[in-house]
Amino acid sequence: MTRSQQEQEQEFHAVTLERPSIVDARDAVADGIDRGALVTVFGRCTVEYDGRASSTLDAGDRHVMLKPDGAALVHTDEGQQPVNWQPPGCDHEVSCERRDADADRSDAAENAGGTGTETETETTGTTETLTLESVRSTPDERLLVRFRNVLQVSAFSGTDETELALSGTEEDLRQRLLDEPDLLEPGFTPLATERDTAAGAIDIYGEDDAGRTVVVELKRRRVGPDAVSQLRRYVDALGRDLHADATVRGILVAPSVTDRAKRLLTEHGLEFISLEPTAT
Amino acid sequence: MTRSQQEQEQEFHAVTLERPSIVDARDAVADGIDRGALVTVFGRCTVEYDGRASSTLDAGDRHVMLKPDGAALVHTDEGQQPVNWQPPGCDHEVSCERRDADADRSDAAENAGGTGTETETETTGTTETLTLESVRSTPDERLLVRFRNVLQVSAFSGTDETELALSGTEEDLRQRLLDEPDLLEPGFTPLATERDTAAGAIDIYGEDDAGRTVVVELKRRRVGPDAVSQLRRYVDALGRDLHADATVRGILVAPSVTDRAKRLLTEHGLEFISLEPTAT
DNA sequence: CGTTCCATATCGCTA
DNA sequence: TAGCGATGTGGAACG
Missing domain, CATH: 3.40.1350.10 (Trna Endonuclease; Chain: A, domain 1)
Structure with missing residues (x-):
């Protein structure tokens, strides 16, 4: 195998973690974003959006895609359109947060702070969340996805130099x-x-x-x-x-x-x- | 763990294959579709569409999502919108095809038939393809995705009973x-x-x-x-x-x-x- | 089904 | 950057 082929091969690969810890998930997502990969996360999450409009979405199992051009897509198991999204041009950030275990059910508790409720509950099993945040300006918009349970994180690298040939326009x-x-x-x-x-x-x-x-x-x-x-x-x-x-x-x-x-x-x-x- | 909790847990899981054979990929996709899962495939593929308009897309590395409601999405690493898609209501079918190794580069060779060119080439390494087909009627539309190389197949199951709360409309x-x-x-x-x-x-x-x-x-x-x-x-x-x-x-x-x-x-x-x- | 119109429309082009 | 119009627009509400 030539050097050129090795490089090409290196560009075409996928890294996958199954049922990772929140910290491992964070590291994998951060690494994927850094390397210009297309990153996907599947798990139980809540979603908040604020910008041209505002929206909230309670906890459910969804597929999130972060693209290297700054686009973000949150897909449920239904519909052609994402339930939430962010256009290309955003900055993606990933972090771990220690949150009140009830916070994801009701944002009323968001400002409760560390009042001793950080112990695990039988329904969540953890108080840590994987937080994805995609932000852009003009207009100012912000998408926030918080995972309390991550089933899979993947980072895909590849090439696509082709253009769509469309007729009937x-x-x-x-x-x-x-x-x-x-x-x-x-x-x-x-x-x-x-x-x-x-x-x-x-x-x-x-x-x-x-x-x-x-x-x-x-x-x-x-x-x-x-x-x-x-x-x-x-x-x-x-x-x-x-x-x-x-x-x-x-x-x-x-x-x-x-x-x-x-x-x-x-x-x-x-x-x-x-x-x-x-x-x- | 109660029976109810077991069932709920069973509903929330992911099955992932990395660098599967074409046959294994087909089986995993077929199983995912049968079980009502959200199925994703990442790899090098070509795409054809025919219906309200017509389009072709040469080989490139893309992320394909098949939803249990019949929607199909083909995403490149750029853009909020899929490069190709199919609306909800389609039937998804998956199969293996033995094709002429040059066929994916030029559809002109599509009707060449078995003329002895089925030996492996140094660039593709195989003449088999994983074929995903999503079809619907009213209007008649057909999406065809052919993978020469599959890096990952996943099938996600979960629940999402929530509704989006949107304001600013x-x-x-x-x-x-x-x-x-x-x-x-x-x-x-x-x-x-x-x-x-x-x-x-x-x-x-x-x-x-x-x-x-x-x-x-x-x-x-x-x-x-x-x-x-x-x-x-x-x-x-x-x-x-x-x-x-x-x-x-x-x-x-x-x-x-x-x-x-x-x-x-x-x-x-x-x-x-x-x-x-x-x-x- | 078809018609009509909203949408966090998105996207590409142009001034 | 903002304006303008096409889009395989998608989606919902209504008849």
Whole structure:
């Protein structure tokens, strides 16, 4: 094995502790963070969040992931979304805390202090907690996870230089229409994309065969009222930007529209063309 | 230890395999899924998705989570969001596949078939893959993760009966305004919430001290043009629903607005009141 | 189921 | 950094 291969191998590994002590867990998490690893902790914990909003979560068994870019994720056994999280850019800190054994059940006891209740209880078995804290600024946000029981700590190292190749996006729909403008209507001529107006940028700006200005708003999927409002904003703004007498057509391009959106389109003299991001 | 405690203990545990064989990994994943555990796999894999859109991801080291509710998450070491995923409601399947060693680098070789290239290569060391597949319908979607190298498989069992307590939401802002209507303006009287119109439901519907109809749209944070359009839709719709001569005021309530939104408000004769979800 | 709208939305781009 | 709009948005409430 060459030196290069050794280094690569060294980068691709996992360290796992099962049922570690709180202190061992702390050391493993700290080491993983220091080495730029992706760290996971599974166990019984409470969660507190304060920042754009505030939340608390009582004790339960959850999976926590700390990423080297500063992101933090707390997952329960349900849902695609984490129950609590922190965006990339945070500083992760890990520590041990000696807490009142009742504190995790009721934060009312948080300020009780060492009043002799630090003995073990039959339900918790320990008064020590593994504390994970992820903090960032702009906006100021703080996530706090306290484990009273840790079943597993892991630190994963690896490489991922690849990029996702995705198709079926609004960008694909745009290319499809620019490649074949007649899909909108015969004689349509695209003149610009992302054309700026006082209300924002128009997806596709062009002219119809009669020389009338056309504003095209693209959506990759079935649309509701919000997309109609968006198109309307652009048509209004362009009408002001150009002469007051100029005729501006607004066309929504999407696979389909809801009934309410259809009504709004009609109400405001806007049009709809059914088109999907990829050819069927 | 009582029987009840034993059962509870049995529910809270983790099974971990480090550097398992592909076959052992398959068995551990299958067992975890069968037992309703949260299963994680870390290793070098490729990912394919097809459904609402389509995507492919070349080989890299990633963390995969399979939840008992059918959700699947593929995480790299960066970003809060998974690089690929599947929503709850999927069926997870796990299997071993014998594949052409080059197949994971280029799917062009996928249909090559057994043409004698199944010998091990120096870079992969094996031609077997651990394949995770998560499928659902409505819409038809399929996620396929193929591991060439598995560093860890874990299956976590636990309980989480708690619910998140969250504050600082739009609902809090609504309650704040309903409790103290003068925060909007002296003499404001709320008459209904979620009042339905042809354009959708109004957050708060009421009257000012002069008996004029008031439409209030709430946002928990700083708003842009979309919120103004939304308010405008409701005001327009209510104007049609009521008599044509009725005066309808539209008031946007949020912590702050962007310049462009401010301009749109003025353009359409709408108003703005600065208010946050929670008292400062 | 589909529709509608909120979200600690997140993410990428641009001025 | 803030604004703006897309997202395989996800999720809940409602019809």
